[in-house]
Amino acid sequence: MFSKACEYAIRAVIYICHQSKNGERVGLKEIAKRTDSPEAFMAKILQKLVKNGIVSSLKGPTGGFVLDKEQQEKIRLVDIVYAIDGDNVFNGCGLGLRECSEEQPCPIHDKFKNIRNGLSKMLHQTTIHDLAEGLSTGTSYLRI
Amino acid sequence: MFSKACEYAIRAVIYICHQSKNGERVGLKEIAKRTDSPEAFMAKILQKLVKNGIVSSLKGPTGGFVLDKEQQEKIRLVDIVYAIDGDNVFNGCGLGLRECSEEQPCPIHDKFKNIRNGLSKMLHQTTIHDLAEGLSTGTSYLRI
DNA sequence: TTAATAAAGGACTTATTTATCCGTTATTTG
DNA sequence: CAAATAACGGATAAATAAGTCCTTTATTAA
Secondary structure, three states, rough: OOOOOHHHHHHHHHHHHHHOOOOOOOOHHHHHHHHHOHHHHHHHHHHHHHOOOOOEOOOOOOOOEEOOHHHHHHHHHHHHHHHHHHHHHHHHHOOOOOOOOOOOOOOOOHHHHHHHHHHHHHHHOOEEHHHHHHHOOOOOOOOO | OOOHHHHHHHEEEEHHHHHHHHOOEEOOOHHHHOOOOOOHHHHHHHHEEEEEOOOOOEEEOOEEEEEOOOHHHOEEHHHHHHHHOOOOOHHHOOOOOOOOOOOOOOOHHHHHHHHHHHHHHHHOOOHHHHHHHHHHOOOOOOOO
16 A cells, blocks of 8 residues: 555654654654664655655754644644655556546546545545554554 | 556456457457556466466467456456455555554554455455446446 | 764665566467 | 467566665754
């Protein structure tokens, strides 16, 4: 569904948000460890997230990554997916046909559209804030 | 959503089914052309489909690929996806966590489950026969 | 102001997916 | 039977995704 990079990205943002709510800034090492992802690869992903305004960062000692109040409330799953995987999740034909359209639909066009509309709706409705909440209440986990 | 190979596979099976209904056996070259896919790669994919009993094949002159009556009615999208992409579409965690479960769910577990259940249901309900029908009636297309 | 810290960024490697090439095997028709 | 045809199957190449390494830049605190 999502690329590996995108999965890591979502994990990271949820974790950073969770910690940001406690007023804690988190470093790369900690993020990689707590989200069970390769550190060097995570570094690249975090760079992209910062460039896209999804997370904020500070260099130097006591530096690290953080989600400010506005980011915590505004950032949705769709923003992360879009930043990392682009729009292919939302736009492409289910069978990979370039010419597929409402006028000249592929055989699975409508059925596929239903699924993707559901996915799109979910990604738009879900904020990081909501997801981080689960970590706080202990109803969801990023790693055991 | 699906791998390129899987997209090609679905296109091919729909096309073969469409032609099989007209009692026509189709060769690799024709399949590749009519589904706009690379011939050599399609050859590999067709081999896999034959091994999985999704399509039938005959060697030699007048040979080619065909869906017999039973295959036309029985084969569903899920069978093709499963044969080519395996079960990762249906089983994996949305965030790629190995330990994710109902007891220890990842933060997007339930939301993701909804989407995937919808996808799974669609793939199980949709037979190739249904999809090929659209080609016959001119309401859907594999290429312009 | 210097040492330590941590993110940024470029170059590179590894793994996987996608795609091609070519010889072999089976089948049909003359 | 011989020649042509078409799928089968193994090896290989190209492209993309995943992941690593190392140097530079910014910041903080002693």
